Amino acid sequence: MEALNLIESFIQTAETGSFSAAARRLGLTPAAVSKNVARLEAHLGVRLFHRSTRKLTMTPGGEQLWGDAGVPFASLQDAFSRASQHGGKPSGVLKVGMAVAFGREYLVPLLGEFLERYPDIVPDWHFDNHAVDLIAGGFDVAIGAGIELTQGIVAREIARPCTIVAASPAYMKDRPLPAHPSDLAELDGIARRSSSTGRLRAWTMRNQVGEEALAECRIRMIFDDPEAMAHAAMQGLGIAFLPTPHAAPWLESGQLMRLLPGWHAEISPLTLYYPNRKLLPAKTRVFIDFVVEAFRERRLAARFDAR
Structure with a gap:
């Protein structure tokens, strides 16, 4: 498992572009992430990042490792997620970002039904009127409008307000x-x-x-x-x-x-944003499906379309 921890620190740093952002995602200190990456470099005998006081950039060796290991590691994470499900049920902490008023008015009222259906999922909801950084913040899903689509992010439109x-x-x-x-x-x-x-x-x-x-x-x-x-x-x-x-x-x-x-x-469509992974964790997949279903059944998309 130690090798997996080192690889995870490297991949999160490569995706976010900094030790600090990777640390926020992993629940570690920036120093711990930097140390893990340094240990991986020593083990491989290859420098993975160019470090300076202002910038962190990948070396050619780092680019190659990220390209070779990124997708397989995501699949391995998915396998761990499925294996850790309670009796095959979706489980775990689900980190979601949303605007304050929108979340309070339209998503919090859905929470009871969601928890009744998926009792082993723990919602970790963040209410913020500024767009969240899905990757750097370690969010499973974000709901909003006009969020910039960066590499590795999927957008699923749910309404056109x-x-x-x-x-x-x-x-x-x-x-x-x-x-x-x-x-x-x-x-x-x-x-x-x-x-x-x-x-x-x-x-x-x-x-x-x-x-x-x-x-x-x-x-x-x-x-x-x-x-x-x-x-x-x-x-x-x-x-x-x-x-x-x-x-x-x-x-x-x-x-x-x-x-x-x-x-x-x-204005921009109301959209669900989530990381582009071949196999989404079950907790993320069922939440996305639940919100889409709720918007359809409660006719929220029609309610927001005043054209």
């Missing part, structure tokens, strides 16, 4: 309803700042016949979180451009009303 314009009935009580995106210029707006770029989001809206129009409003306040925007809109502080997963509960309760019902703005 869009952005709509919403406001509270109280805010719109004495105001004329807009008939065109250009009419929004007369209304106070809760603008959204991109958490990744720091820029204000600009929205181009589209109707069912394919017409497009720039949507602008009087900026009254600026948030970087759509859930906070929805709550501010419910207080009657202005209109908000909201992704449908964040708007749907409040539209259905009547606390928000949709403006310009024939118009929407396109």
